[in-house]
Amino acid sequence: MSIVKKCVLVSLVTGLLLSGCEKVIELKLDNSAPVLVIDGGISDQNENQVVKISRTNNFTEPNKFNGVSGAKVVVTRPNGSTVTYNEVSQGIYQSVKTRGVPGNMYVLNVTLEGKTYTASSTMPGRVVLDSLTFKQFNFFSTKDTYVAVNYNDPAAFQNQYRYILTVKGKIEEDMVSEDRFNNGNSVSDVIYYEVEDLGAGEKLDVEFQCIDRNVYRYFYSLGQNNGRGGPPVAPSNPVSNFNNGALGIFNAYTSSKRSVVIK
Incomplete structure (x- = not known):
């Protein structure tokens, strides 16, 4: 068999194989139990600080913010005083105007359905964007x-x-x-x-x-x-600083x- 005929034969076989691969392969993707996601922080600016609380969506669900209501959200300062965040919309919790101080550690506690999720973060020294x-x-x-x-x-x-x-x-x-x-x-x-x-x-x-x-x-x-x-x-999943299996981050910055x- 000539080289040309061999090449034609290989091309035909390859084409048949590729056409056979056009079948849609259905993957069975198991849904997992929703996990709590907490995203919040406290800055050195005198402003309304925000904590967002949601749950993960299943793989087949739209990727949208799945806000969770009814949580108790409290930040504790180094001196033991606390700031309570109020829910302003579904899953969005906001403090009164307050600010953090560089060098201090702040602790966030989120209590939901009888379970408390805790994270701490130390605010670094301030560097100015020139x-x-x-x-x-x-x-x-x-x-x-x-x-x-x-x-x-x-x-x-x-x-x-x-x-x-x-x-x-x-x-x-x-x-x-x-x-x-x-x-x-x-x-x-x-x-x-x-x-x-x-x-x-x-x-x-x-x-x-x-x-x-x-x-x-x-x-x-x-x-x-x-x-x-x-x-x-x-x-x-990125390494969270929350305990009790929650995802997300608490950021003092x-x-x-x-x-x-x-x-």
Whole structure:
């Protein structure tokens, strides 16, 4: 048999195999019991602090906020005084205007259906976001523009940071970094969100948080699951600082905000 005929025969067989693979394979995905998710924090800003409480959805259900009502939500300060959060809408709990103090540890207790979920977080020292600038990079002959956050990292302590980029009221990037290689330096970290599609006059807002180590680990592992900073890893729940099997995070943080306008 000639090489040409062999190639034709292989092509025909391959085509038949591929056409046979067009059958829809039905996977049996077992639903799991809903798990409580608590997402909240306390900042150094005098504002209404917020805690969101929900339950996970089954795999086949729409991915929406499944808010949980009827919880008792209390934050305890270092001096033993407490702040009670009131439910303002389903699953959304809010405090009166209050603020945390850097260096202090805060404890969040959420009691629901006779079970209490507890997490603690220590608010780091405050680092100010100095400015936002644009940086351009050439990738495969294409010029891309990104926003960079600029600040001075203090050398005295280990620091972890969170950058939240908002465009038109929507969070577009939420990432974390540490000062492992930048301790004591002037830092200019790039947020890899392309701004080419935005027009002149569009505003970008960045919230710059100083966070504790456990909170950093949570958001870092969350980013790894989403493929940020490298190939996605096998999906798993980020390590929560809550006990009793709850998912989510309690974050005591300092906050600094800046905006930049595209020209």
